[in-house]
Amino acid sequence: MIPINIWLVEDDASYRRNLRMSLELEKHISVSCVFPSCIEFFEALKTEDAPDIVLMDLGLPGMSGLEAIRKLAQVAPDIAVMVLTVFKDKGKVLEALDAGAAGYLLKESDGPEIVKGLQEVLVGGSALSPAVAKIVVEQLRKPAPTEEFNLSGREIEVLEKLAEGLAVKEIADVLNISVGTTGFHLTNIYKKLHVQSQTGAVAKALRSGII
Incomplete structure (x- = not known):
């Protein structure tokens, strides 16, 4: 497996802690930084070595995940973003993908699904939860x-x-x-x-x- 360095942006402390523990059970995955907000994430980006992938929630305090994805596409386009959120409405999905998200998984995804998604995004692919993929397919028909x-x-x-x-x-x-x-x-x-x-x-x- 290719080593993956992850930064996690998630304001739910309990979910953030459990997700980090789950991901780091995988020998090739390192969650080197975690942040409760995008503001802290962008501050760290100025001084720390950039990650391979950012796991980003959308409903965040101060700056939303959508705003952060758009900003990151401008300041660090080489960093891939995979959304991990509870939002599965069409508007949020399409906005995030249009903004540049390389993947969009729902928080109902289990550990293996998230790990598989990270691996696919790392090599330039995409990762979508089934409910999200359905929205994308419908959009493609237009x-x-x-x-x-x-x-x-x-x-x-x-x-x-x-x-x-x-x-x-x-x-x-x-x-x-x-x-x-x-x-x-x-x-x-x-x-x-x-x-x-x-x-x-x-x-x-x-x-x-x-x-």
């Missing part, structure tokens, strides 16, 4: 204006596999390329489509008729 994008044939193949629900490693195996090369293609896809997550890339590709 038409959007066709746009012109300069995607290579290989990038389109990667997008097609993403749309089929394949994980990054599975895409690499199917296309007979390395995981690193797959990640490189994903990075280019995100730049060309002006999105910041797997979900956003698939949504834009489907709406624009690319795949």
